Amino acid sequence: MRYLPLDEITEDMCLARPIFNGDGRVLLSNGVRLTKNYLARLKEMGYQNLYVYRAGEEINDFSTPVSDQTMRDAIYGVKDAFSKAAQRQHLNIKNVNEVIGYILDEILTNPTVLYNLMDLKNHDTYYYHHSVNVCIISTLIGKQLGLPRDKVKDLATGALLHDLGMVCVDPQILTKPRELTTEEMTAVREHTNYGFQLLRSEPNLSILVAHAAYQHHERMDGSGYPKGLVGDEIHLYGRIVAVADSYETMTSGRVYRKAIWSHEAIRQLKESAPEKYDPEVVEAMARSVASYPVGSVVVLNTHEEAVVVDVNAKKITIQFASGPRVNALLDLEPDSEIKIEERLS
Numbered sequence: 642m643r644y645l646p647l648d649e650i651t652e653d654m655c656l657a658r659p660i661f662n663g664d665g666r667v668l669l670s671n672g673v674r675l676t677k678n679y680l681a682r683l684k685e686m687g688y689q690n691l692y693v694y695r696a697g698e699e700i701n702d703f704s705t706p707v708s709d710q711t712m713r714d715a716i717y718g719v720k721d722a723f724s725k726a727a728q729r730q731h732l733n734i735k736n737v738n739e740v741i742g743y744i745l746d747e748i749l750t751n752p753t754v755l756y757n758l759m760d761l762k763n764h765d766t767y768y769y770h771h772s773v774n775v776c777i778i779s780t781l782i783g784k785q786l787g788l789p790r791d792k793v794k795d796l797a798t799g800a801l802l803h804d805l806g807m808v809c810v811d812p813q814i815l816t817k818p819r820e821l822t823t824e825e826m827t828a829v830r831e832h833t834n835y836g837f838q839l840l841r842s843e844p845n846l847s848i849l850v851a852h853a854a855y856q857h858h859e860r861m862d863g864s865g866y867p868k869g870l871v872g873d874e875i876h877l878y879g880r881i882v883a884v885a886d887s888y889e890t891m892t893s894g895r896v897y898r899k900a901i902w903s904h905e906a907i908r909q910l911k912e913s914a915p916e917k918y919d920p921e922v923v924e925a926m927a928r929s930v931a932s933y934p935v936g937s938v939v940v941l942n943t944h945e946e947a948v949v950v951d952v953n954a955k956k957i958t959i960q961f962a963s964g965p966r967v968n969a970l971l972d973l974e975p976d977s978e979i980k981i982e983e984r985l986s
């Protein structure tokens with residue numbers, strides 16, 4: 642199984658991971674042969690990369706941070722929260738708590754889980770998928786930092802709803818398929834204030850949830866917004882969601898911006914600490930996400946090519962794609978002599 646850009650996918654390939662729409666429904670199931678028509682339609686809808694395999698190729702099961710069912714429930718939960726907020730109605734907090742409960746149950750009980758998926762999202766579902774991913778990454782970071790469950794719960798809820806204030810921003814700006822003007826950027830920045838107002842008016846949410854959303858664009862050196870807070874003036878949840886949000890944004894492409902690879906995003910975020918990000922949080926993030934996610938095509942120090950077929954905190958399982966061991970599986974542990982040298986796609 643590989644994670645390939647749409648242009649590199651050929652008609653002898655099948656979809657390896659289902660594509661969900663914003664309602665959490667399956668738009669296209671795994672196993673579907675990717676005909677020219679499907680590919681053209683997916684491209685039109687704004688998808689950039691897909692998990693694929695060649696027809697007949699065996700694909701291995703791999704671990705994901707949360708089950709597909711939880712992913713679907715969470716995406717639908719965010720969509721519902723966004724649509725309630727857009728109509729200035731109270732959120733369905735019971736539903737939000739339920740979704741967060743599933744995510745926490747799955748992540749906190751799994752000692753080796755990593756964020757290892759690049760998500761399949763398009764412009765219609767971008768914010769829902771993005772929100773759920775930022776929630777999963779923030780939960781993993783909170784777990785790495787040893788926070789107790791009740792604190793991770795508030796952190797995860799703030800992360801899930803961090804961009805809720807986007808419902809108050811002119812949708813025409815948000816769907817522009819290009820970089821924004823300074824004026825438009827100022828309007829988008831207001832989403833932190835709007836999000837804070839919306840969330841703090843929810844009687845059954847901790848005020849810290851509202852603060853996580855309020856502060857997720859603050860930066861350690863005071864260069865962030867909306868308040869230009871410095872260092873510890875930013876609440877820990879705000880510092881965590883900032884790192885999770887930046888990592889997720891960097892690794893997901895938009896129409897006007899190419900995605901960068903996970904190992905490169907980790908490197909850049911480490912470089913931006915401590916000026917922009919809390920270094921302890923960045924370290925915890927680096928231990929929470931896979932440098933080479935499932936589907937990455939890599940070159941080893943033996944000059945062989947391989948595909949990452951599974952990854953957790955203890956080992957990376959690769960399948961050789963060239964050389965005498967082609968198709969064989971191998972577990973790379975931190976002290977293995979074989980190492981990944983570079984990522985090809």
Ligand SMILES: [Fe+2]
Pocket residue numbers: 803804832857858886
């Ligand atoms: Fe944001």
